Amino acid sequence: MRKLLLGLSLFTVITTLSACMLGVNDDELSVTVYSERHYDTDQALYDAFYEETNIKVNIVSAGADELINRLDSEGEDTQADLLMIADAGRLYRAKDLELLQTVESDELNANIPQNYRDVDGMWYGLTKRARILVYHPERVEVDELSTYEALTEEAFNNRVVTRTSGNIYNQSLMASFVAIMGEEGARDFASGLVNNFARTPQGNDRDQAKAVMEGIADVAIMNTYYMGRMLNSTDPYEREVAETLRVFFPNQETTGTHVNISAAGVTRHAKNKDAAVQLLEFLSSEQAQESFANANYEYPVNEAVALNPLLESWGDFKAQDIQLNALGEYAYQAAIIMDEEGWE
Amino acid sequence: MCDYMFNKIKHHINVFSVTSILAAFFIVLPLFNILLELFTAPSSAWLHIREHLLAGYVINTIILIVAVGVFSGIIGTFSAYVVTRFEFKGRKVLSWFLILPLAMPSYIAAYVYADMTSYTGTFSRFMRSLHIPLSIDIMSMPGVIFIFVLTLYPYVYLMVKGALSKQSASFIENARLLGASKVRILVTVVLPLLRPAMIAGMLLVVLETLNDYGVVAYFNIRVFSFAIFDAWFRLGDIVSAIRLSAILMIIVFAVVFIERMIRGKRRYTIHIKTKPIERVYLKGYKKIVLPAILWVIMAFAFFVPVAQLLWYATKTYPLLFDLNFIYLVINSLSVALTATFLIVFIALMLANFNRGRQSSFKKSLLKITNLGYAIPGAVIAVAVLVFFIDADTTFYSIYHWFNEDSPRLLMTSSLLMLIFAYVLRFMAIGYNSIEASYDKIGEKFTEAAYLLKTSKLKTLLSIDLPLIKSGLISAAIIVFIDVIKELPLTLILRPTNYETLASQVYKFAREEMLQEAAIPSLVMISLSSLAIYIFTHRKKKGVVKHVR
Numbered sequence: 008m009r010k011l012l013l014g015l016s017l018f019t020v021i022t023t024l025s026a027c028m029l030g031v032n033d034d035e036l037s038v039t040v041y042s043e044r045h046y047d048t049d050q051a052l053y054d055a056f057y058e059e060t061n062i063k064v065n066i067v068s069a070g071a072d073e074l075i076n077r078l079d080s081e082g083e084d085t086q087a088d089l090l091m092i093a094d095a096g097r098l099y100r101a102k103d104l105e106l107l108q109t110v111e112s113d114e115l116n117a118n119i120p121q122n123y124r125d126v127d128g129m130w131y132g133l134t135k136r137a138r139i140l141v142y143h144p145e146r147v148e149v150d151e152l153s154t155y156e157a158l159t160e161e162a163f164n165n166r167v168v169t170r171t172s173g174n175i176y177n178q179s180l181m182a183s184f185v186a187i188m189g190e191e192g193a194r195d196f197a198s199g200l201v202n203n204f205a206r207t208p209q210g211n212d213r214d215q216a217k218a219v220m221e222g223i224a225d226v227a228i229m230n231t232y233y234m235g236r237m238l239n240s241t242d243p244y245e246r247e248v249a250e251t252l253r254v255f256f257p258n259q260e261t262t263g264t265h266v267n268i269s270a271a272g273v274t275r276h277a278k279n280k281d282a283a284v285q286l287l288e289f290l291s292s293e294q295a296q297e298s299f300a301n302a303n304y305e306y307p308v309n310e311a312v313a314l315n316p317l318l319e320s321w322g323d324f325k326a327q328d329i330q331l332n333a334l335g336e337y338a339y340q341a342a343i344i345m346d347e348e349g350w351e
Numbered sequence: 352m353c354d355y356m357f358n359k360i361k362h363h364i365n366v367f368s369v370t371s372i373l374a375a376f377f378i379v380l381p382l383f384n385i386l387l388e389l390f391t392a393p394s395s396a397w398l399h400i401r402e403h404l405l406a407g408y409v410i411n412t413i414i415l416i417v418a419v420g421v422f423s424g425i426i427g428t429f430s431a432y433v434v435t436r437f438e439f440k441g442r443k444v445l446s447w448f449l450i451l452p453l454a455m456p457s458y459i460a461a462y463v464y465a466d467m468t469s470y471t472g473t474f475s476r477f478m479r480s481l482h483i484p485l486s487i488d489i490m491s492m493p494g495v496i497f498i499f500v501l502t503l504y505p506y507v508y509l510m511v512k513g514a515l516s517k518q519s520a521s522f523i524e525n526a527r528l529l530g531a532s533k534v535r536i537l538v539t540v541v542l543p544l545l546r547p548a549m550i551a552g553m554l555l556v557v558l559e560t561l562n563d564y565g566v567v568a569y570f571n572i573r574v575f576s577f578a579i580f581d582a583w584f585r586l587g588d589i590v591s592a593i594r595l596s597a598i599l600m601i602i603v604f605a606v607v608f609i610e611r612m613i614r615g616k617r618r619y620t621i622h623i624k625t626k627p628i629e630r631v632y633l634k635g636y637k638k639i640v641l642p643a644i645l646w647v648i649m650a651f652a653f654f655v656p657v658a659q660l661l662w663y664a665t666k667t668y669p670l671l672f673d674l675n676f677i678y679l680v681i682n683s684l685s686v687a688l689t690a691t692f693l694i695v696f697i698a699l700m701l702a703n704f705n706r707g708r709q710s711s712f713k714k715s716l717l718k719i720t721n722l723g724y725a726i727p728g729a730v731i732a733v734a735v736l737v738f739f740i741d742a743d744t745t746f747y748s749i750y751h752w753f754n755e756d757s758p759r760l761l762m763t764s765s766l767l768m769l770i771f772a773y774v775l776r777f778m779a780i781g782y783n784s785i786e787a788s789y790d791k792i793g794e795k796f797t798e799a800a801y802l803l804k805t806s807k808l809k810t811l812l813s814i815d816l817p818l819i820k821s822g823l824i825s826a827a828i829i830v831f832i833d834v835i836k837e838l839p840l841t842l843i844l845r846p847t848n849y850e851t852l853a854s855q856v857y858k859f860a861r862e863e864m865l866q867e868a869a870i871p872s873l874v875m876i877s878l879s880s881l882a883i884y885i886f887t888h889r890k891k892k893g894v895v896k897h898v899r
Contacts, residue, residue: 045858068858069842072584073732077843080736084743084760100587171571173585209490209571210465211863217470221486233863241666241866244471339396342585346403351571 037063038282041074042091044269046302056289062282071097071175078106083276088283091133093269096179098130099335107272110284118291118309122330123268130272132331133290134305137231137324138180138265140255141216146225154258155184155265158226159199167200168218169228171208172345176230179334180265181341186333187262190340197348208351213237213245220248230267235304235317256324266326267334268308365807370700375719378775381731381738382722389597396588400595404578408595412574412602414492415499416557422500423556426648427507428549432541433641435515438630445645446512447887452652453505453829454879456836456853458565459872461498462860463656464489465569473659490570499560501652506559507552509825510787514548517791520629546613551787554610555780555829558724561603565838565857575599576727589733596730603725657876663869670870675850680874683851686766687834690773694830695823697774698781702789703811706797717782724779728839735772735844739763769844773834780833781826788822789815828886832879852878 045068053064067074071092078085078101090107092098101107107129115124115131123132140152151162158167170177184193205224215227216237237249256264271290273283289295293311300307301315313319434446467474468487478485488494522544526536542549567577575595583592633641670676701720705713723731743750743760750757762768796818800810816823841854852875859868 045862070584070861073843076589076733077736080733080740081760081763082740084740084758084763086758086760086764173568173571173577173581175585178585207571210469210569213863214465214469221470221475236863241663242471244476248471339587343399346399351573 035063036061036279036282037065038088038279038286039065039067039086040089040091040271040286041078041087041274042066042068042089042271043071043074043093044068044091044303048298048302052290052295052298055295056286059289060282060285062279062285064286075101075104075106078274079104085274085276086278087274088277088279089271089286090130090274091269091271093267094175094179094334095130095132095268095270095331096175096182096334096338098125098270098272099332099338101272102127102129102332103335106275108275108277108280110273110280110287112284112288114288115284115291118288118293118296118311120308120310122328123270123308125272125332126330130270131287131291132268132270132308133296134300134303135266135268135308135326136305137256137326138176138228138267139231140257141219141227141229141234141252142255143219143222143225143251144253146222149253149255152226152255152257154261155180155228156196156199157257158228159196159203163203163226165203165205166225167203167228168205168215168224168226169200169208170210170212170215172342172350176212176267177228177350178338178341178345179267180228181345182334182337183265183327183329185337185340185344186329187327190344193341194344194348197344197350201348201350216248216252219252231306231318231321232304235315238317239304254321256321258327259325263325263327268331269305367700367704367807370697371704371716371720374697374701374778375716377771378723378778379719381734381775382726384734384737386597389594391590393594394588394590396582396586397591397594399586400578400582400591404573407573408575408578411492411572412561412599415495415572415574416560416606418496419499419503419560420553420557422496423504423507424549424553426500427504427552427556428511428542428545430504430645430648431508431511431515433645435512436630437633437641439633439638439642441642441646442630445642445649447883448649448653449508449645450505450828450883450887451649451880452502453509453832454876454883455502455653455656456565456838456856456872456875457498457502457559457563458569458838458860459660459856459868459876460502460652460656461495461566461569462865462868463659464494464498466865467655467659473662492572495566495570495572498566499556499563501648503556503559504648504652506555506829507549509829510548510552510555510784511545513787513821513825514545514791547790548787550610550613551783554606555783557606558603558779561599562724562727564727575602579727579730593730596726599727600722600725607725657873660869660873660876663866664873667866667869670867676870676874679850679852679855679871680878682849683835683853683875684878686770686773686851687831690770690777690834691827691831693770693774694777694781695785695827698778698785698826699811699823701778701782702785703807703815705786706789706794721779721782723775724777726776728776728837731772731776732840732843735768735775735840736763739768739771764846766846766849769840769846772840772844773837776837776840777830777833781830784826784829785819785822788819791822792818824886828882831882835875835879 045066053066057063067087069077071094074090074092075097078087078090081087090098090101092101098107102125109128110131111128119131123135124130140158142152157163172178181193181197184196188196206218210218212229212233215229216233218224219227231254234249234252234254237245240246240249258264271287273280273287277283290299291309293309296307296309296312300312304315304317306314306318430449434442434449466472468489469475475486489497522540523536526540531539561574562576564576564580566572567574568580575598579592579595579599582595583589701717705717739762740760743763746761747757747759750759750761758764792815796814797810800814801807805814836853838853838857841851842857845851845854852871855871856868856875859865859871
């Protein structure tokens with residue numbers, strides 16, 4: 008017993024001491040990214056970046072809100088140079104909390120269209136995804152589909168599914184409606200949609216597609232890349248679902264399909280600002296964009312880059328014409344409306 | 352007078368009280384920041400929550416904890432009773448198998464069951480192939496209860512089994528001699544004696560349930576832990592999140608208070624030399640039915656999800672050969688072992704400190720040190736982070752003096768912060784199970800040793816430790832498994848580039864890549880299972896001592 012105790016105590020002391028050393032950096036030039044992304048293919052890009060620039064990329068990955076909160080708490084002592092998040096609304100929050108700084112780069116401006124970067128250059132979009140309708144071709148005629156708003160009509164009663172109101176993509180979708188239609192219009196949409204829900208919102212985006220396949224509902228609102236991922240799933244039954252269902256880009260005749268981005272911004276207290284800007288430029292370059300976007304079946308923001316064949320097959324579409332900062336500006340209002348209209 | 356005071360204080364200074372006071376101090380300090388937030392004016396988000404959401408949160412939370420508590424109490428007590436009182440084929444295996452579901456993190460069970468019952472899942476496909484139009488909606492309140500009961504009942508099982516194997520046969524034999532029926536013995540003798548263990552186990556189950564975020568978020572069940580994250584992330588209002596945590600803390604204290612009240616002043620100390628109970632051979636239909644029930648519980652709680660994970664793993668096994676994978680294992684293990692040792696050590700000091708004469712000072716100190724368990728991981732994470740940043744800023748001049756290039760956030764960027772948070776969070780688990788064992792042995796041996804002028808430390812090492820060894824070990828198992836499964840603290844507080852198995856599972860699951868999550872999940876489950884195996888099959892003086 009005593010030997011065991013002694014051994015364990017020693018072990019504890021050693022681990023704790025070595026733990027203290029872990030945070031100490033060596034002299035190598037590096038850039039630390041707080042990121043929501045974690046695709047295996049990204050590492051290959053970071054390796055290529057290292058080859059090219061001799062700058063090592065360190066990744067800390069966690070959820071967007073945890074990262075923002077950590078950045079906020081760490082203040083000027085943070086190790087993070089770049090914050091990378093898959094929602095424009097959350098980037099707006101980071102900007103609002105004064106966690107980011109302005110970057111001016113001709114290369115970034117050339118690579119990234121104006122509506123996919125912040126007006127003050129605090130964040131730059133890297134990939135985009137559309138929130139689309141997915142339907143079962145045997146139960147829905149394409150002619151029946153037109154806009155998001157049309158899903159609130161009587162004809163779709165008990166036929167629509169989507170995720171919960173807590174989901175960031177739905178929150179941003181609602182925020183975009185507040186920006187476009189004003190509070191009343193957005194409220195009408197939310198209450199009409201809740202009225203037409205085939206079930207209480209639950210599960211993730213793939214679950215919505217499966218609910219349509221199963222016949223619980225006929226139309227699902229979900230992100231494009233989940234269809235891409237399901238088509239390439241290791242599970243043959245998931246592939247079957249994705250192969251059976253069809254995608255529809257709503258609001259093509261009107262306000263455009265809702266688009267969100269994953270984007271990155273240099274942190275206000277970045278220790279390696281130049282390296283961080285270099286990494287941003289690299290990730291927005293033609294060379295990197297293809298694999299960066301393809302890792303998650305997303306659309307590259309750099310328009311010079313060819314689309315993935317799957318996205319290509321879905322064709323061109325018209326996106327909402329709004330400054331993406333709006334997704335953040337109206338996020339809180341959108342959340343309140345969803346709660347008040349009973350969107351669980 | 353002064354001399355008297357000094358002597359009085361000196362009398363109270365010993366290794367137990369000093370460690371306890373230090374521990375309480377370090378635990379309360381970070382939480383203080385959080386509590387201060389409570390005194391700020393309510394935000395508009397709070398008014399919104401109060402008007403539209405709060406009632407639902409309260410009702411759902413109460414339904415959830417009552418149902419999970421009661422059902423896991425029943426399953427845990429029943430299974431512990433069957434394996435300790437009856438002899439049947441497979442009993443020895445079952446007696447430790449029944450602990451295994453503890454190795455299955457609730458969130459993994461939830462992901463797997465949700466997937467199995469989804470349209471493309473194994474279960475739904477099987478039903479369709481039989482042309483049975485049965486689809487199960489697991490993402491519902493009954494579904495959540497099912498998941499929690501199956502993954503958490505072992506807490507009750509462990510506690511009750513521990514108590515049963517210590518229970519003296521004489522009570523039962525006396526009752527039998529007096530002509531009491533079997534049912535009467537069960538209801539009037541066995542169960543009342545088990546009540547403290549049962550309630551302690553159920554308390555752990557309820558606390559774990561209240562703290563879970565993974566399952567309720569995935570299933571969209573609107574309980575408090577869900578509400579806290581919802582207010583924080585969706586409404587972007589951390590003050591409301593903290594207010595909700597405060598309400599949760601009140602609920603938890605109410606639960607703990609009820610437990611103490613039920614336990615009352617009675618101390619179920621048995622002063623008789625215990626004589627183990629002879630197991631009765633099962634006969635007739637019971638020989639089939641009782642073990643079958645246990646195997647069915649095991650199947651749903653462990654074998655089915657593991658089999659499903661193994662099947663996913665066949666499709667993604669190359670991940671296992673990734674060089675980084677070994678680091679995940681090493682990271683998870685070293686952090687979990689360190690935290691476990693620290694927790695058990697401090698809990699032991701606390702438990703010793705709490706023995707002897709009771710005082711309100713002792714009581715409040717213990718409440719403070721057990722506070723962590725009542726607060727959701729994410730809130731603790733914020734508290735600890737802010738605390739460490741403050742500490743680093745204060746001590747920076749010292750770091751600088753030692754090493755000119757020292758980073759300012761030395762401790763914050765180290766593992767120390769994560770380990771500290773684990774200790775804060777899981778202290779109550781370690782403490783409760785150690786306290787329960789002290790409860791059982793009573794204080795007479797210790798008092799005798801003190802009367803013989805043996806030092807406190809020596810008494811602890813040579814009298815108490817051997818007596819409560821099995822309690823210590825079960826405390827260590829539970830804490831180890833809890834730490835290795837822990838999610839929110841790990842995610843938020845780990846140092847740069849520091850990945851553990853749990854963080855890896857979460858990453859994949861969040862991206863809806865369940866098949867890829869299978870390998871790290873299985874490794875995590877295996878490690879915890881191994882811990883359970885080692886602890887249940889440890890050797891005593893060269894002889895394998897099977898769990899009884």
